[in-house]
Amino acid sequence: MHLRTETADDYQEVFDLNYRAFGNREDESRLIERIRESADFIPELSIVAVENEMVIGHILLSGAKVTDGTAAHNVIALAPIAVHPDYQGKGVGGRLIEEGLSRCKAQGYGLVLLIGHPSYYPKFGFTPARAFGLELKQFEVPDEVFQVYELQEGQLGDIKGELRYPEAFF
């Protein structure tokens, strides 16, 4: 299995993969399409896992903002991530997350935020975000589900305010 940046040739496979992984629903596949067409899309942060020339996993990280009064900080939102059902539980998701975080760090971003399962993401260093002065109002989720990862030391606690998911998420 290897990881690489998604190309336009992968779009159909990524659509089908997300459809399957999310229980035969299109919502996440359509979300990916909307993000790709938006200004918040960062091509290098759409990463596929490939085995035998088949796309078996995909992660998308894209631009979002944390706003605090007049200040707006550029951060990264992780969503969605999917691994083909036949390949789940083998570390592919973990590899995609680690590669995604490493690319975000290399691009100079400070924080990655997500809404996700509270027993999965902490394995990779995510921690509940509200404890650090980060808020989420667009979606009503429990504290442990709204999570953050600090890419650059000092950013957590420094960047405070409300996470605003862009239009593409709605």
Ligand SMILES: CC(C)(COP(=O)(O)OP(=O)(O)OC[C@H]1O[C@@H](n2cnc3c(N)ncnc32)[C@H](O)[C@@H]1OP(=O)(O)O)[C@@H](O)C(=O)NCCC(=O)NCCS
């Ligand atoms: C979530 C997902 C991406 C994880 O990918 P993966 O390759 O199966 O994960 P890994 O092999 O790296 O990690 C497996 C670990 O995560 C746990 N895990 C997998 N999916 C989980 C989930 N939805 N919730 C909580 N834990 C989960 C497994 O129990 C396993 O734990 P262990 O390491 O303690 O045994 C994959 O299961 C998937 O595509 N699920 C359907 C889509 C989805 O729910 N995406 C996340 C929301 S955006």
